[in-house]
Amino acid sequence: MSSRQERKGRQGLIALAFLAPALLCLAVLRIVPAISAVVESFYSESLLRGGRVFAGLSNYGDLLASKDFRQSVGVTLLFTVLVNPIQVVVSFLLAVLFTQKAAGSRLWRTLVILPIATPPAVSAVIWSVIYRPDGLANGVLDRLGISAQPFLTSPSQVLPSLIVLLSWIGVGYWMLFLIAGIQEVPEEVREAALLDGAGAWRRMISVTLPLVRRPLAFVLVADTVSNLLVFAPVQILTKGGPNGNSNLLMYDVYNRAYALGDIHVAQAEVVILVALTLAIVAGQFRLLRGDQ
């Protein structure tokens, strides 16, 4: 063994000493529970013998046979298809708007960013009061001459109402990434486009948009992941209702584990939720790479 290899070995031990606490935390608090969800999803409680027995795929079978679960998947996919494009487009448009030279731009930008300081559960509580029949939202509609709306108790309005609330929370955050991206576009590029006589719309579509592709792709992926895990607004505002129309998967998992006490089936649902997340994210990466 050469002395260099020996040194590498000793360095490894010292490095391990520095790494040990974090590796232990990551292993026990992130990786083991992920593996345990997969393992537990193949077991079930045995009423006869007490304790758990290997159940194969029967938890997954139970889930797929459950009408509530199938509805929850449908609602989650519909929500995903609606909320992500809306939030990404709005964040991008706002990022473009707030990087223009105009009076008050910094102040207005700050007002859009402010809500990201509010914890999501607190935002949900605030909006539960805004959406009350006698709340602020209907007050505003009344002023505009629009009759009162049911928001959270209407099967067709509940998802749009959640999307408005989640966009209020999230758009400012995603906008920050896109503003950082736009500010990295070299000034000369924009000036060149200006000299070529490109209008504002043209400059946005053919100059700014392609140059912020990377942050835009990141925002799309990260936004999708965070929206697949939406929980607090559902638990606080709607409890999945009315008639399961806002029963997003993350809430369904929680409900199955704690209200129904079906912990093994809930673990199977966690596995499906994570798999769905990975599949959608992988799909987005492919799409984004495809049109490069």
Place this chain on the structure above:
Amino acid sequence: MRRVSLSVLGGVVGILFFLPLLWVVTNSLRPGSETFAHLNPLSWSTFFELRPTLRNYSALLSSEIGRATLNSILVSVATVAIGLAVCASAAFGLSAFQFRGRGLVFGVVVLSFLVPFDAIAIPLSTMFRDWHLTNTFTGLVLPGIGNGMAIFLLRQFFLGIPTELVEAGRLDGLNWFGVFRWIYLPLSKPALIGAGLMLFLFQWQSYVWPLLIGTDAKHILGPVALSNLQGQNFADYGLVFAGAVVLTVIPLVVIAGFQRYFVQSVSSSGLK
């Protein structure tokens, strides 16, 4: 002309985003019985209170939310202190040494932040129940301290520290902990503040985990307590809104104080 219309458009958007918060602040300054009194018809008095009272805030002090807010502060501060020590030391291990398996360890770190925490919160909570960590501060703090993203961020920064400095320190008789403590940490204040902010916000904003693990009166956290209060039929909305303001203002002050590092940590975690 174009600038004026852009400015007006920006103003309208900004105010629309601000209105809910303004309404919350206004109502935290008036009795709960008046929350819905100024909404029909909407007028300037919906968003402004000429005779503000701090009574909701003083009531907050003796309420469950007051205590829960203190718990949130305790848990977040503990997470930042312990989490920074754990994450910075790991980042040092990953950046200052050459050893076999370094790539593998780094892979584990990256993998750990690709698995979304909320998704595994339920399996993790059953493990914590077996270990008798429910309704303990240890149980609340633990998941926040091993943050793969913070390790990643600190490692990026540490890699930029010149090896000559380390060699000079070693020649002067510093051991490896000394190199970490007296060379790396003092040079990395911006990165440490950025990572600390990340740990703080993760803990301050969390809801699923404290709902699963801390439900008794001694260990309940702010957002959970607030949502409990809201769920009751005879909620005092003055109190709810005062609680919402406090739970928003605390992170806001922290973010504003470290604004430069916040934008840095946000953009570097996403783009680099």
